[in-house]
Amino acid sequence: xxxxxxxxxxxxxxxxxxxxxxxxxxxxxxxxxxxxxxxxxxxxxxxxxxxxxxxxxxxxxxxxxxxxxxxxxxxxxxxxxxxxxxxxxxxxxxxxxxxxxxxxxxxxxxxxxxxxxxxxxxxxxxxxxxxxxxxxxxxxxxxxxxxxxxxxxxxxxxxxxxxxxxxxxxxxxxxxxxxxxxxxxxxxxxxxxxxxxxxxxxxxxxxxxxxxxxxxxxxxxxxxxxxxxxxxxxxxxxxxxxxxxxxxxxxxxxxxxxxxxxxxxxxxxxxxxxxxxxxxxxxxxxxxxxxxxxxxxxxxxxxxxxxxxxxxxxxxxxxxxxxxxxxxxxxxxxxxxxxxx
Numbered sequence: 001x002x003x004x005x006x007x008x009x010x011x012x013x014x015x016x017x018x019x020x021x022x023x024x025x026x027x028x029x030x031x032x033x034x035x036x037x038x039x040x041x042x043x044x045x046x047x048x049x050x051x052x053x054x055x056x057x058x059x060x061x062x063x064x065x066x067x068x069x070x071x072x073x074x075x076x077x078x079x080x081x082x083x084x085x086x087x088x089x090x091x092x093x094x095x096x097x098x099x100x101x102x103x104x105x106x107x108x109x110x111x112x113x114x115x116x117x118x119x120x121x122x123x124x125x126x127x128x129x130x131x132x133x134x135x136x137x138x139x140x141x142x143x144x145x146x147x148x149x150x151x152x153x154x155x156x157x158x159x160x161x162x163x164x165x166x167x168x169x170x171x172x173x174x175x176x177x178x179x180x181x182x183x184x185x186x187x188x189x190x191x192x193x194x195x196x197x198x199x200x201x202x203x204x205x206x207x208x209x210x211x212x213x214x215x216x217x218x219x220x221x222x223x224x225x226x227x228x229x230x231x232x233x234x235x236x237x238x239x240x241x242x243x244x245x246x247x248x249x250x251x252x253x254x255x256x257x258x259x260x261x262x263x264x265x266x267x268x269x270x271x272x273x274x275x276x277x278x279x280x281x282x283x284x285x286x287x288x289x290x291x292x293x294x295x296x297x298x299x300x301x302x303x304x305x306x307x308x309x310x311x312x313x314x315x316x317x318x319x320x321x322x323x324x325x326x327x328x329x330x331x332x333x334x335x336x337x338x339x340x341x
Contacts, residue, residue, distance in 0.1 A: 004198060006111070010084035012061055013074055014092050016115065024187035025313045026086070026118055027195040030077055032070050034063050034093045058093070061176045066101050075106060086111035086118070119187070126222025132200045133160065136332065137228050139210035140236030142300040143243030143292075145318050149236075151208075159332070160200040161207045167192045168215040185272045189218040205232075205332055232335065234328070235312035238319050245293045254289045271299060 006012075012029040014021050017040050021031040035043065039062050047055035074083060074097075083106060087093035090113045101108035111117065136159070138146045147165060154161040168189055184192075201207055210233075213225050220228075238246075251260070261283055269278045275298055282291035313335070316327045 002073050002120055007107070010082045010109070011074070011078040013077075013083060013097070014115070015085060015087050015097050020088065020115075023185050024115075024119070024191050025045075026115070027191055029086075030074075031096075032073055034070070034087075034097060035059070056092070063096065067097075070097065071100060071104055071106070075102065075295045076209070078106070083108040084111055084155055086114045087131070088114050089116050090114035090326075122190050123222070125194055125198070126190065126224055129223040129227050130264070131197060131206055131227060132202045133204040133206050135208060135228050135231035136205045136234060137208050137210045137231060138234045138236055139305065139312065140318070141243065142240075142304060143247040143296060144236045144238045145242075145246050145321070146236055148246070149318055149321050150207055150209060152321050153328070156325065157329050157332075159205045159207050162193070162196050162200075164193075164208055164211050164220070165215055168218050184218070186218050186221075190221045193221065193224075229310065232314075232332075233310060233312045234331075235315045236318045236324075237315060238317065240293065240296060242319055244289060247292045247296070251340060252292070254286075257286070267299060267305070270303070281300060 007026060007028060012026050014025045014029040014031045015034045016025075016031070017033050017035055018031060018039045019037045020197050021029075021033070025031065043055050043059050043062070046058055066282075083101060085094045085098050085101070085108060088108060094110045094114060098108045098110045113120075138150065140146055147163065150163065153159075169184060197206075208228060210228075211220065213219055261280075264276070264279060264283065266269075271279065275294070279291055279294055282288070282294070314331045315329070316324050317326045
């Protein structure tokens with residue numbers, strides 16, 4: 001069963017509980033739960049205490065009244081498309097819904113192996129990671145503007161852009177959570193990445209921002225980090241003045257004040273008492289320009305890319321984003337042509 005083909009051609013319906021769906025689900029799936037979170041616990045407890053038959057009878061009592069409304073909801077969302085239904089392991093929940101859909105005249109399939117089968121596919125994809133196109137990773141000091149640059153050039157050239165930090169809801173640094181809330185699970189992050197990579201056109205360069213293995217609470221899956229390290233590496237440069245200006249534009253907001261103070265506290269030991277007091281004083285006066293400048297020089301530049309065990313393939317300036325786009329296009333065109341890509 002080709003999961004990718006089914007996902008792209010069917011309405012995908014997840015009949016697991018809302019909690020299971022929130023943890024992770026097949027990209028594009030809608031959640032039409034056969035059991036609520038509480039009902040699933042009730043059925044599971046009954047199964048353990050009395051065995052499968054009483055649990056199934058109770059399940060029938062709980063689910064039978066829901067079925068007409070579920071069929072109507074699924075049919076409306078499908079709008080004539082065939083339907084793919086899954087639960088945890090391709091068991092009774094999805095089987096029941098598929099049978100009812102088929103009995104009422106709808107074209108419906110059960111995903112063999114359920115979510116577990118899909119999850120194994122995602123894990124395997126990254127464990128033996130072979131991206132559809134060459135990976136091109138942009139590196140550079142904090143505030144250079146790599147993320148902004150990637151968003152600006154997305155769709156402008158012969159490349160695919162994948163925002164590793166944006167998907168993770170984290171900017172990948174000590175102050176990376178400002179204005180964000182990283183709620184997604186590791187499994188959800190991997191599903192989102194899997195979907196983007198599998199949809200990327202074959203042979204087209206994939207642009208990424210340089211990251212460590214972890215971005216907040218989530219980690220780059222499987223061999224992705226290693227493949228990034230072995231791909232094309234671009235070093236991005238900009239003046240300290242430009243970096244400070246861009247960081248102020250992104251983070252210099254009054255509503256971030258408390259989060260900035262808390263983030264500074266977390267790196268207090270790394271800064272040392274004297275530097276922490278200096279930076280804390282700038283924050284208290286809300287004098288952000290010198291705060292950001294000193295943070296770059298005394299923290300970020302000393303801790304990020306302090307030692308690089310690799311040599312960049314090219315250097316581009318991000319002082320002007322449009323000029324940088326031209327430089328990147330020229331470099332990639334010449335380099336990938338040499339490599340026969």
